[in-house]
Amino acid sequence: MQAGLSTKNAPSPSVVLPHYAAGAIFFIIASVLLIFASHDLANTYIGPKILALTHIMVLGWVTIIIFGALYQLIPVVMEVKLFSEPLAHISFYSMIIGTVLLSYSFWNNYIGKTIYMEIGGGLIFLSVILFSVNVLFSALKTTNKTIENTFIVTAGGWLLLTVSLGILITMNLVFHFIPKTNLELLRIHVHFGIVGWFMMLIIGVASTLLPMFFISHKLNKQYLKFSYFLTNGGLIILAVLLYFDVNMWLKGAAGLIVLAGIIFFIKYNYDAYKKRLRKKLDIGMKLSVFAFIPLFLTLLFGILTVLNLDFLSKIQTSINTAYGVSLIFGFFTALILGQMYKTLPFIVWLKMYQDKVGKFKIPMPAHIYSEKVADWHYYSFLVAIFTLLIGIFAKESIIIQVSAAAFIITSVLYAYNTYKILFHKDQSEPLETK
Amino acid sequence: MHINKDTKISEIIKENIKAIETIASVNRNFKKLENPFLRKLFASRVSIKDAAKIGGTSANDILKKLEKIGFKVEISENKNELTEQNNTKLMKKDKVLTLDVRPILETGTDPYHAIMDTLKTMNSDETLLIVNTFEPVPLLNKLKSLGYDYEVERSDNNMVHTYLTKSENVEELKKEVKSADVNMTFEQAEEKYKGKMHEIDVRDLEMPMPMVTILQEVEKIADDEVLYVHHKRLPQYLLPELETRDWHYVNKEVDEDNMKFIIYKK
Numbered sequence: 079m080q081a082g083l084s085t086k087n088a089p090s091p092s093v094v095l096p097h098y099a100a101g102a103i104f105f106i107i108a109s110v111l112l113i114f115a116s117h118d119l120a121n122t123y124i125g126p127k128i129l130a131l132t133h134i135m136v137l138g139w140v141t142i143i144i145f146g147a148l149y150q151l152i153p154v155v156m157e158v159k160l161f162s163e164p165l166a167h168i169s170f171y172s173m174i175i176g177t178v179l180l181s182y183s184f185w186n187n188y189i190g191k192t193i194y195m196e197i198g199g200g201l202i203f204l205s206v207i208l209f210s211v212n213v214l215f216s217a218l219k220t221t222n223k224t225i226e227n228t229f230i231v232t233a234g235g236w237l238l239l240t241v242s243l244g245i246l247i248t249m250n251l252v253f254h255f256i257p258k259t260n261l262e263l264l265r266i267h268v269h270f271g272i273v274g275w276f277m278m279l280i281i282g283v284a285s286t287l288l289p290m291f292f293i294s295h296k297l298n299k300q301y302l303k304f305s306y307f308l309t310n311g312g313l314i315i316l317a318v319l320l321y322f323d324v325n326m327w328l329k330g331a332a333g334l335i336v337l338a339g340i341i342f343f344i345k346y347n348y349d350a351y352k353k354r355l356r357k358k359l360d361i362g363m364k365l366s367v368f369a370f371i372p373l374f375l376t377l378l379f380g381i382l383t384v385l386n387l388d389f390l391s392k393i394q395t396s397i398n399t400a401y402g403v404s405l406i407f408g409f410f411t412a413l414i415l416g417q418m419y420k421t422l423p424f425i426v427w428l429k430m431y432q433d434k435v436g437k438f439k440i441p442m443p444a445h446i447y448s449e450k451v452a453d454w455h456y457y458s459f460l461v462a463i464f465t466l467l468i469g470i471f472a473k474e475s476i477i478i479q480v481s482a483a484a485f486i487i488t489s490v491l492y493a494y495n496t497y498k499i500l501f502h503k504d505q506s507e508p509l510e511t512k
Numbered sequence: 513m514h515i516n517k518d519t520k521i522s523e524i525i526k527e528n529i530k531a532i533e534t535i536a537s538v539n540r541n542f543k544k545l546e547n548p549f550l551r552k553l554f555a556s557r558v559s560i561k562d563a564a565k566i567g568g569t570s571a572n573d574i575l576k577k578l579e580k581i582g583f584k585v586e587i588s589e590n591k592n593e594l595t596e597q598n599n600t601k602l603m604k605k606d607k608v609l610t611l612d613v614r615p616i617l618e619t620g621t622d623p624y625h626a627i628m629d630t631l632k633t634m635n636s637d638e639t640l641l642i643v644n645t646f647e648p649v650p651l652l653n654k655l656k657s658l659g660y661d662y663e664v665e666r667s668d669n670n671m672v673h674t675y676l677t678k679s680e681n682v683e684e685l686k687k688e689v690k691s692a693d694v695n696m697t698f699e700q701a702e703e704k705y706k707g708k709m710h711e712i713d714v715r716d717l718e719m720p721m722p723m724v725t726i727l728q729e730v731e732k733i734a735d736d737e738v739l740y741v742h743h744k745r746l747p748q749y750l751l752p753e754l755e756t757r758d759w760h761y762v763n764k765e766v767d768e769d770n771m772k773f774i775i776y777k778k
Contacts, residue, residue: 153748154749157748290719293718295744296769424719428720433753433756435723435728435753436727436729437731442724
């Protein structure tokens with residue numbers, strides 16, 4: 079275990095911090111666009127504005143922050159140096175430009191072969207490839223093959239598949255070489271992206287971070303292993319069934335296998351929550367714990383989406399929309415809002431004060447952001463997500479606009495704290511002599 | 513102030529300075545408390561229970577005396593504290609070195625270093641006999657954690673004989689230390705710094721407190737001391753920082769949630 083430990087594994091903050099800075103901006107943009115997409119969102123789950131909004135949220139907000147957090151986390155949990163920092167920089171900029179171009183193209187209903195979509199999609203593909211290469215090559219060097227790490231590496235593989243399929247779909251619009259409608263392929267694309275990339279990654283990262291911050295010892299890793307085989311196995315079966323469009327009950331069964339896997343993940347983290355030594359939850363953990371409520375809703379709506387039951391046909395569109403919304407605007411967003419407070423202050427603190435610990439009087443990571451502002455956006459976020467779901471089922475764009483207002487408040491307050499942390503100035507003072 | 517057998521003597525003295533006189537009156541072993549040096553030496557390290565052991569009396573006797581000067585005491589049920597010896601094993605005493613610490617104490621010096629130095633020079637098959645007027649409880653607690661066995665005998669004339677010897681497996685490791693010094697294993701470091709280890713447990717602290725605690729401690733400990741840390745995992749951010757501050761470490765994984773470190777200055 080000792081070899082190579084003397085090298086400094088942590089990446090340069092210049093790799094990690096811009097991700098948090100950009101993510102906060104994309105979240106504000108998405109919240110503003112939600113106002114304009116409210117009418118579409120009240121009626122359908124697919125359309126130019128919804129596609130644009132989804133990709134800003136999923137790529138600009140969730141993926142960019144996860145990339146940044148992973149560049150910091152991988153060296154810690156895998157006990158290796160990040161494979162390449164320049165690749166991480168290139169990946170970051172190509173993701174930002176790609177997301178802007180692709181979303182712009184979607185928003186203006188430029189489906190098909192346009193220069194924006196081609197360049198945007200290409201840049202996102204490049205970004206993802208560079209990220210996956212970075213993760214896989216870093217992971218190759220590790221001797222620390224825990225199940226959490228396996229989740230993260232597997233997620234990288236699914237992400238490659240998701241983006242490849244996305245490219246394939248846009249190309250198929252022109253060349254029609256796959257004898258399937260794009261809506262069918264889109265379903266597989268969405269499930270690879272949601273279950274394969276995001277869920278897999280979230281399971282790996284959350285199962286690493288949450289027990290660490292709850293401070294829970296002696297957890298049953300077996301649950302995570304079950305979760306790994308069930309989610310991956312279920313997803314492969316589901317993809318095959320979706321492609322051949324076999325009857326809905328079989329698809330439902332495959333969905334249930336994935337669901338069982340996710341339940342094992344929830345069980346693992348629930349145990350960590352129950353066994354926690356730190357009884358009082360700070361704002362970061364309060365948001366992270368709350369995230370599990372939209373996760374339950376996602377599972378419920380997800381199953382109903384796959385089953386497509388006759389007696390629910392009147393609200394089926396709303397269910398499908400709510401499935402994506404509770405996952406992206408609910409679960410992912412809550413988890414990122416919360417985990418930002420557990421990771422970013424620490425990273426900045428480390429850069430600023432690492433060499434001063436014990437020699438100077440220094441603030442702690444929790445002191446470099448405003449707790450009050452975080453509390454406010456916790457409540458505005460609760461209002462935002464529940465109003466959004468109500469608006470979708472009520473099919474009322476005005477309710478969705480109210481939600482958008484709450485999301486704007488949330489994202490601005492969140493960005494305020496993010497930038498307060500990023501621009502934190504050294505506050506060390508000489509130690510008082512006794 | 514509420515006190516019981518686990519209350520530290522220093523807390524009691526802080527509350528009421530008259531307690532010194534009172535405890536000293538319990539029996540003549542406690543006269544030492546009137547000496548400010550010895551008081552400093554012991555008061556912060558021992559509780560009433562330990563003090564009773566040192567003085568060869570029961571905790572309840574001390575507590576009853578303290579009750580008279582206004583402390584609210586909690587008398588413990590167990591009447592036979594004196595017979596509560598932790599050691600029932602028979603110790604081999606083939607080669608006994610005797611160290612009478614009474615003259616050292618008379619001069620107002622802490623016999624701790626004399627005892628530790630003697631222990632270091634001893635061969636593994638030897639036993640150290642400490643002659644004193646009380647049982648050196650603070651020292652014994654420390655030595656027990658470092659792998660020493662001890663046995664206490666009380667004689668009629670208020671003399672206390674404390675026998676100290678090492679347990680078997682510790683001895684074997686000591687030989688290894690001599691052959692390999694540069695790349696120490698954890699066990700070798702454990703042996704080398706025996707008695708000079710300052711122990712902290714950071715497993716139940718939230719990030720970044722384990723790192724903060726460890727770095728604060730290394731800034732504080734004495735030159736010849738090392739830090740013994742109970743940690744949950746390999747601290748990725750701490751290790752490079754330790755290196756820039758010229759500290760080295762050895763580690764040993766006990767299980768998934770438990771890793772031991774010895775951090776030392778080269």
